Amino acid sequence: MDASKTTLEMQDISISFPGVRALRGVSFRTETGVSHALVGANGAGKSTLMKVLAGAYSDYTGRILIDGREVRIRSPREAKSLGIEVVYQEVDTALVPTLSVGENIMLDLTVNDMGARQVMRWRSLHQQARRILDELHVALDTRLSVGRFSLAEKQMVLIARALSKECRFLILDEPTAPLSHSETEELFRVIRGILRRNIGVIFISHRLPEVIEICERITVLRDGQRVDERRVEDTDTPRIVEMMLGRKFEENFPKRRVPIGDIVFSVTGLSDDAKVRNVDLHVRAGEIVGIAGLVGAGKSELCKALFGASRVRCREALMKGHPYRFRDPHSAVLQGIGLVPEERRKEGILVGESVSTNLTAASLSDFSGALGFLRFGSERRTVREMIERLEIRTPSENQKVGYLSGGNQQKVSVGKWLIADAELYLFDEPTKGVDVGAKRDIFELIGWLAAAGKAIIYASCELAEILGITDRIYVLYDGRVVKELETGRATEEELLFCAMGGN
Amino acid sequence: MAGQVMSQRQVRRFDLFGFLYRWGTIITIGILILFFGIVTRSFLSPGNLINILRSISIVTVIAIGVSLSLAVGGFDLSVGSVASLADAVVVSLFIWYGKGTPVSIIVAIAACLVVGGFNSFLIVKVRIPDLLATLATMFIFQGVAMTYTNGGSITANMMMANGSTAPGKLTAAFNAIGQVPTIILIMIVVVIIVQIFLSSTKHGRYMYVVGGNMEAARLSGIPIGRYRTAAYLISSAFAALGGIMLGSRIGSSQVSAGSAYLMDAVAAAYIGFSLGGSGKPNAVGTFLGAVLIGVLQNGLVIVSVPYYAMDIIKGAVLALALALTYFRKR
Numbered sequence: 105m106d107a108s109k110t111t112l113e114m115q116d117i118s119i120s121f122p123g124v125r126a127l128r129g130v131s132f133r134t135e136t137g138v139s140h141a142l143v144g145a146n147g148a149g150k151s152t153l154m155k156v157l158a159g160a161y162s163d164y165t166g167r168i169l170i171d172g173r174e175v176r177i178r179s180p181r182e183a184k185s186l187g188i189e190v191v192y193q194e195v196d197t198a199l200v201p202t203l204s205v206g207e208n209i210m211l212d213l214t215v216n217d218m219g220a221r222q223v224m225r226w227r228s229l230h231q232q233a234r235r236i237l238d239e240l241h242v243a244l245d246t247r248l249s250v251g252r253f254s255l256a257e258k259q260m261v262l263i264a265r266a267l268s269k270e271c272r273f274l275i276l277d278e279p280t281a282p283l284s285h286s287e288t289e290e291l292f293r294v295i296r297g298i299l300r301r302n303i304g305v306i307f308i309s310h311r312l313p314e315v316i317e318i319c320e321r322i323t324v325l326r327d328g329q330r331v332d333e334r335r336v337e338d339t340d341t342p343r344i345v346e347m348m349l350g351r352k353f354e355e356n357f358p359k360r361r362v363p364i365g366d367i368v369f370s371v372t373g374l375s376d377d378a379k380v381r382n383v384d385l386h387v388r389a390g391e392i393v394g395i396a397g398l399v400g401a402g403k404s405e406l407c408k409a410l411f412g413a414s415r416v417r418c419r420e421a422l423m424k425g426h427p428y429r430f431r432d433p434h435s436a437v438l439q440g441i442g443l444v445p446e447e448r449r450k451e452g453i454l455v456g457e458s459v460s461t462n463l464t465a466a467s468l469s470d471f472s473g474a475l476g477f478l479r480f481g482s483e484r485r486t487v488r489e490m491i492e493r494l495e496i497r498t499p500s501e502n503q504k505v506g507y508l509s510g511g512n513q514q515k516v517s518v519g520k521w522l523i524a525d526a527e528l529y530l531f532d533e534p535t536k537g538v539d540v541g542a543k544r545d546i547f548e549l550i551g552w553l554a555a556a557g558k559a560i561i562y563a564s565c566e567l568a569e570i571l572g573i574t575d576r577i578y579v580l581y582d583g584r585v586v587k588e589l590e591t592g593r594a595t596e597e598e599l600l601f602c603a604m605g606g607n
Numbered sequence: 608m609a610g611q612v613m614s615q616r617q618v619r620r621f622d623l624f625g626f627l628y629r630w631g632t633i634i635t636i637g638i639l640i641l642f643f644g645i646v647t648r649s650f651l652s653p654g655n656l657i658n659i660l661r662s663i664s665i666v667t668v669i670a671i672g673v674s675l676s677l678a679v680g681g682f683d684l685s686v687g688s689v690a691s692l693a694d695a696v697v698v699s700l701f702i703w704y705g706k707g708t709p710v711s712i713i714v715a716i717a718a719c720l721v722v723g724g725f726n727s728f729l730i731v732k733v734r735i736p737d738l739l740a741t742l743a744t745m746f747i748f749q750g751v752a753m754t755y756t757n758g759g760s761i762t763a764n765m766m767m768a769n770g771s772t773a774p775g776k777l778t779a780a781f782n783a784i785g786q787v788p789t790i791i792l793i794m795i796v797v798v799i800i801v802q803i804f805l806s807s808t809k810h811g812r813y814m815y816v817v818g819g820n821m822e823a824a825r826l827s828g829i830p831i832g833r834y835r836t837a838a839y840l841i842s843s844a845f846a847a848l849g850g851i852m853l854g855s856r857i858g859s860s861q862v863s864a865g866s867a868y869l870m871d872a873v874a875a876a877y878i879g880f881s882l883g884g885s886g887k888p889n890a891v892g893t894f895l896g897a898v899l900i901g902v903l904q905n906g907l908v909i910v911s912v913p914y915y916a917m918d919i920i921k922g923a924v925l926a927l928a929l930a931l932t933y934f935r936k937r
Contacts, residue, residue: 411826413825413826432825432830433825433826433827433828434828434829434830436828437827437828438828442828443826445826450820450822450823451822451823451826452823452826453820453823454816454819454820454823454824455819455820456819456820456886457815457816457819461812461815461816465816465823465824465827465829466827466828466829468809468812468813469809471809472808472809475808476808476809476810477807477808477809478807478808478809478812480807520827524828
């Protein structure tokens, strides 16, 4: 299938919003049949650039050309009519969960191309949907409702929808972030098939090894400007990271050696109603304990169970020698536990509230006096101190957190617990969707907490991170602890082997 | 450079719209007062202005309760029925049972707190969505109030079921509640206390946080059930206060007298959202929302708009206020 290549060019694109870093004269060029990676730290402008291309903004400056001819893209409809389709990271917002797979795939066509026809042709709809899925070699029953499928499968439904019309360029925004290893492999297989059909794929990602595996060309953005564009084979991870950060990045994790003290928290026989089964664990002062496991192994469930956010049973639980009672998050906080949850926007921060309100949300009692009256002065002082210490980039403490970049939102989510001063910190995938710079800051922070004698539980599916910063590791598989390892003696292969259920 | 110019232009446009959003309610009130003051002679007389304040005081107190339910991300539709219930209970205690002022008022408020407790039970424990739960209790307690009064009104010297005349009467202290200046003072005190509560106390902040993102609030260790329960209890308590003020104003208990206040109260609370750009329910904004409705209603009566056409204009004002709140959220 060596059809003639179509080129896509964005020239000198600029856009700005109040409070959000903008694009400044960015150019981007790719063509059909090529997979092109777009990388950059959080807030570098990747998503903004792609939203311009998808017609999400009407007020940018600059030109977009297809095959050398200038085209107008100021609305999603205009982008779609030119064959530009996007699959955003939040798949659930684009799907109608109560409708079937087939209806969801054919949604655009049903909405736009029915013309004067008023009656659905169900048989042909499902046949067409089936055919699109077959071309992708994806086996899903088109008659089942979408709500029951996994994230990875929903993503396939959206990719199939994008291909239901004539598609020339497919933009994938962080497609692998929520996927497990095998699901990612499956996605890459599908992407390779799409590339063979002379469709251009633009791939936004934080995971550089994946970029190197699947992409032919790479464009690096930093602070709203293009830094470089080149063939992937002419570069490597350290050099890409250097371009993203604008400085050298040391690959090793900043693990601090701190003396490990007494047991702070221990639990035996912990089970919840759904996933977690008979877990024994303990964590000492100054110790960073990793919970390693693949997506779906029950890491989030375990964290929430420890935090009292789900219904649990256990044989015995002790916090600093006193019986620990699992009731609700409120009582967990009173007993000295803090949780930085995985779903940042849904669970970790209040997007509509200010940085200040967010940072003190878990510790407001410390800033209120008689009758609950707030002491605004002392709140402001503490918040400003925290903003400075965590290097949260925000115009002021009154900025709404929704306007900050992902990494800065995560720092707010963490900072809340630093102010609340817990004994045991639970981190659930704290580096998800966070750029390399912010990631380092978060690691440093965790090291700092350990040095201050806090106990830390760090749950992640990023095995390299777990090996990098923890002292001891529990490997979780299907809700059970299948292995306990000393980090110093463990290897990534061994971890992966246990996490995949090997013994 | 080009980017900078653009961002400046954007900021300016943003500001104009933001300005209208923030101060639209006050500007509208100003324009209305100016308009009615010019076209009519009586509108700006002190007597009439006090009349307006008196007429909005019950709506404001009930609307403040609605605002608190909105603050925790809920909605209390039952306030009108609760006000009816309070009206029926308080007046019946005076007239049927000849009780004194403190007892009658305390019992009426206690009865309404039971409603608030039932609301929060349905919403927090049974997990029925706020709007639907209070829709159901709105019907239930409207019916309870009517059943309690045997479907009729309660007035002094009314005929009892056994043929005798009702023994009690309203006390002077109770009658004073609905008179100027007491009724206006009650409203002002309620507005000030709730405004301070919401903006300057830990509990007010927590209510907004719960309303902003319930799951994040829960995982921050905020006892969300407690705050939601509190919000519905307070909402019912203010509705009860409104019902007591109403009973005192009309000097009797009328069938479903409180339900007329539901819609005005909801409108006032929503109009109040935009004040000062807070985008959140707040007491002063709710008060101004009630002022807007009151000024409109009073002025339209003076310029002889028939009462039956009033709802058209009230509805239009609410639509405008909601447009300001939601158009920006997009």
